Amino acid sequence: MTRPLLNRRLAAFGTTIFAEMSALAARTGSINLGQGFPDTDGPEEVREAAVRALREGRGNQYPPGPGVPELRTAIADHQRTRYGLEYDPDTEVLVTAGATEAIAAALLALVEPGDEVIALEPYYDSYAACVAMAGGTRVPVTLRPHDGRYVLDLDELRAAVTPRTRLLLLNTPHNPTGTVLTRAELAAVAELAVERDLLVITDEVYEHLVLDDLPHIPLASLPGMRDRTVTISSAGKTFSFTGWKVGWTTASPALTTAVRSAKQFLTYVSSGPFQYAVAEALRLPDAYFDGLRAELRAKRDLLSDGLERAGFGVHRPAGTYFVTTDIRPLGATDGLDFCRSLPERAGVVAIPNAVFYDHRAEGAPFVRFAFCKRTDVLEEAVARLERLA
Template sequence: MTQPLIAERLHDFAGPTIFSEMTALAQQAGAANLGQGFPDSDGPPELLAAAADAIGRGLNQYPPATGLPELREAIAARRTADQRLTYDPRTEVVVTAGATEAIAAALIGLCDPGDEVIVFDPLYDSYSACLAMAQVRRVPVLLEFDGTRFTFDPEAFRRAVTPRTRLVLLNTPHNPTGKVFDESELALIAEVCMAHDLVAVTDEVYEHLVYDGLRHRSLATLPGMRERTLTISSAGKTFSCTGWKVGWACGPARLVTTVRTVKQYLTFGTGTPFQAAVAHGLTRCMPWVDELRAELARRRDLLVAELRAVGITTYPCDATYFVQMDARSFGHDDGETLCRALIRDAGVAAIPSVALYDDKAAGRHLVRLAFCKEPGLLTTAARRLAAYASDASAAPREGQERTSND
């Protein structure tokens, strides 16, 4: 294959993402795809109808660079209703081509080459690519499973700050661990940001998909943090319309202006009829989102119960589309090797979590499963995994020791 002509800082990102690779392999094998995190059913019919209506009404040309006014107003109203935060839709809200563009624009606009950004490890793969494009250094703080939950060492977080630190990039609810950062963790992050005059960029795309009575709290709600936090979210996960790529950023005008400055030279504007539909959704379709949240919790429980019943270890999941599974339950120490074997031999596609880790040793044994799928598919996948685990237990592969699920 011809080698791409690409800048040195992007060499590590030249190939397809792990999500694209595993999805392609799943399609070739006809595997049950619990890999890439997209739902296999559409969002609320009312939302879809609103998009069709917007097209019919002629909303098919460029939107304003900051987004349709009605969408910015709906976003601001939603932040007030959900987090008791007030934003001026004219100057403190900008609409982007999904959350990914908002993150990229923030990093490119706020950082100079050589700056450092603190991230939590594991991290969604686009973060690393965006940081490379901005020519800044990522400084990972590991999220470790303490026997109950994924959390981080407060002193490791404090030590991550140097004179070159520019900002903290926080993803909560967190992909791939399913973690919701709690009050004490948010308070520590806020304390460090204020002590060192750091900006916080928060990716909150799963803000409405939190289970078991837990509550997502935005970092911007903590005392002193609204004026130094850029909060990013999107419609894709909230309304099961990941292909629409309608995202946004809220924050003080000085930060939102930075995002707007960069994004006007990236996409300028995108998806005008979808923006109109999302404005309708944020205003009228939130009861549907409540039902989605309850249904996703049921699907998570279905998948986890099927796996645990046969001794497959999974980790707690409080939010998002994803649950982590332990490859060692199958007699594998390497999640990536297991994922390739599962597609070939079990007919199930998953994502090796190690692809999202800076600390490869810490994530080597973890596999991410998406439960945002129809119950029938989840049951089929779980039973295939159970059968494969049973075979692996009966006849471990050469050179691999059987390990405990304890």
């Protein structure tokens, strides 16, 4: 055959960096601080809720297309009690196979070939692939470190909007940088979206992982944004059950209908019994969410302090469970080479941030470590990394 087998839209996307680095960790026996998944399960009562649903036959067959009513109601209640956002669970909430499917379904539904999608780089790798599958053109706006945090250049964002711009794709708290967009930054985004009549998809899966004294502010809560924003979140990061793949969108009836039209031809439905369990998880008391943040804050500081002692430049995150580091103080400039050699040098695996950039040079000297691991694992990783000093 003269024609390549792989669709040309996906030709640039090979094996993910997560698969490569996880395989490297397994092959070398290294501590895997690359892929962002916890190494312990979430609350026992939530796991037991899933077992109970299985035994009672709830969700063992196809659940309703939009999601089970109990979960859709819990999601609507969560948005109202946490953020003052009112959503109708029947017409404005859609359950998906994790946030990744929600992102794919939203982009496939709302983007046509030739449309431009502005995304903040560095960005989660599925964003680029989903924009490509939808036939859109990805337009990156780069977050850059300044005074201890990664910041959004609002002038650069405004300049990136053209007559072909269809939507903005935002992620806050932001993976991989750990920055949390401020109210002022979000207000400027909202003003621009209203002015230029843009749709916005917001990936807010780390909403409960804001580690410092900052609020999580859903973009949909700002003036003019309720009916032009698709808000995405999931249970994986908040409750440490990433394998359950339960995500959701909240949006106006028109946007929800559009996203559902695409979603129904992807997985159709998924995670039946787990949906009932997540409905119970969303109703856990505030003490659970406060305890999760406190635990992750301590782990962030443990790893960040160790990375600083090892000689890295550390950008301590305000949210998520990732630390971005600068390898230039260690005499290195290429994060990909650095990460491929790190298991042999220190017995630890990390992720090079450059793979999350279109402008690879912008991300070349930065490397990401995950701290959603047991304390003893992080302590051992720190001890190994300090050999680099």
